[in-house]
Amino acid sequence: MKKYIKKAFADTVPVMTGYVVLGMGFGVIMSANGYGPLLSLAMSLLVYAGSMQYAAVGLFTGGASLVTAALTALAVNARHLFYGISMTEKYRGTGWKKPYLIFGLTDETYSLVCREEADTDYCFLVTLFDHIWWVSGTLIGALLGRGLPINTEGIDFALTALFLTIFTDQWMKKKDHVPAISGVVISVLCLLLFGPDRFLIPSMIGITAVLLLYMRKEKTV
Amino acid sequence: MNGTQVFLAILVIAAVTALLRFLPFLLFSGRKTPDWLIRFGGLLPYAAMGMLVVYCLKGVTFGALPGFLPALIAGAVVVGSYVWKKNTLVSIIGGTVCYMVLVQFVF
Numbered sequence: 001m002k003k004y005i006k007k008a009f010a011d012t013v014p015v016m017t018g019y020v021v022l023g024m025g026f027g028v029i030m031s032a033n034g035y036g037p038l039l040s041l042a043m044s045l046l047v048y049a050g051s052m053q054y055a056a057v058g059l060f061t062g063g064a065s066l067v068t069a070a071l072t073a074l075a076v077n078a079r080h081l082f083y084g085i086s087m088t089e090k091y092r093g094t095g096w097k098k099p100y101l102i103f104g105l106t107d108e109t110y111s112l113v114c115r116e117e118a119d120t121d122y123c124f125l126v127t128l129f130d131h132i133w134w135v136s137g138t139l140i141g142a143l144l145g146r147g148l149p150i151n152t153e154g155i156d157f158a159l160t161a162l163f164l165t166i167f168t169d170q171w172m173k174k175k176d177h178v179p180a181i182s183g184v185v186i187s188v189l190c191l192l193l194f195g196p197d198r199f200l201i202p203s204m205i206g207i208t209a210v211l212l213l214y215m216r217k218e219k220t221v
Numbered sequence: 222m223n224g225t226q227v228f229l230a231i232l233v234i235a236a237v238t239a240l241l242r243f244l245p246f247l248l249f250s251g252r253k254t255p256d257w258l259i260r261f262g263g264l265l266p267y268a269a270m271g272m273l274v275v276y277c278l279k280g281v282t283f284g285a286l287p288g289f290l291p292a293l294i295a296g297a298v299v300v301g302s303y304v305w306k307k308n309t310l311v312s313i314i315g316g317t318v319c320y321m322v323l324v325q326f327v328f
Contacts, residue, residue: 013310014309014310014313017310017313017314018313021317035224035227036224039224039227039228039231042228042231043231043234043235046231046232046235047231047234047235047238048238049238051276052234052238056230056231056234059230060222060226060227060230061222063222064222064230066229066230066233069230069233069234070233070234070237072234073233073234073237073238074237074241077237077238077241077242078241079269079272079273080238080241080242081241081244081245082265082269083242083265083269084241084242084243084244084245084246085245085258085261085262085265086261086262086263086265086266087245087246087262088245088246088249088254088258088262089253089254089259089262091246098246102242102243102246103239103242103243105242107273110266110269111266111270114266151321151325152321153321153324153325154291154317154320154321154323154324154325155317155321157292157295157316157317157320157321158313158317159277160274160277160278160292160296160299160316161295161296161299161312161313161316161317161320162309162313163270163273163274163277164274164296164299164300164303164312164316165299165300165303165309165312165313166270166309167270167271167273167274168299168300168303168304169303169307169309170266170267170270172304174267179264179265179267179268179271180267180268180270180271181271182268182271183267183268183269183270183271183272183275184271184272184274184275186268186272187271187272187275187276188275191275191279196279196280199279200272200276203272203275204272207265207268207269207272208261211261211264211265211268212257212261214264215257215260215261215264
């Protein structure tokens with residue numbers, strides 16, 4: 001595992017910038033709403049899902065029921081089913097590391113471990129580093145509260161930028177652009193049809209259908 | 222919600238999130254994942270990343286310039302700099318700083 005520490009660390013630096021910043025943002029919002037560092041910490045340790053944690057603050061302040069909280073988590077995080085499906089073979093036989101590898105399979109971690117060349121120890125370290133960045137950012141934000149000296153408006157673009165670079169990288173490395181294009185087009189169509197709060201699940205259904213059809217066509221050609 | 226209620230809600234959200242992450246692995250722990258699913262899983266990262274980009278940009282509106290121009294310009298900076306230098310960190314920091322300047326001082 002030692003030989004991967006440097007590489008895993010270097011590869012997660014972009015995630016670190018995104019996670020520390022977004023984790024801080026989460027901690028700051030929690031404390032601004034009167035929820036202390038312990039709750040922020042618990043959430044980042046146990047839930048470890050960025051967009052859901054942001055969405056959850058609204059649920060807390062709005063006094064949502066536990067059922068609403070569960071359903072929201074189901075909708076916002078259903079995309080993780082996607083990641084799991086594509087990692088079942090790769091994470092087979094990974095022993096004691098497996099539960100943690102699965103628990104920590106966030107969007108950003110997935111973007112690094114889904115690459116063909118990534119092996120188990122490397123994936124484990126990437127998962128661990130990313131989790132540490134997220135928790136550290138949360139703690140900093142929760143402890144600083146609203147006392148940050150700079151205007152952080154717009155800093156959440158870091159996550160968009162991270163996904164855009166991965167998308168661009170995948171685009172340049174793969175000749176077949178049908179999966180990437182269908183991901184964007186179907187999501188945009190669903191966004192227009194269903195609105196920003198509920199387009200993820202229709203998008204996933206649409207993407208699944210189109211990719212399955214595409215695979216059948218590929219096979220017969 | 223008070224602190225205890227929030228903590229309970231956190232546990233519920235954590236359980237649902239973990240369930241979603243573990244479900245595919247639980248379904249295929251005893252048997253080999255079917256071939257078609259493996260091939261499907263191989264195509265997914267490309268579509269999923271496209272979906273995530275759209276998800277991040279879902280707040281963009283086209284009614285007025287400030288609704289979409291900052292994201293468009295900063296997005297172009299990210300993609301352009303990445304194609305040029307292939308350095309993730311440079312593209313992320315450059316794009317984010319560009320976006321922050323645009324939303325705070327320009328628009």
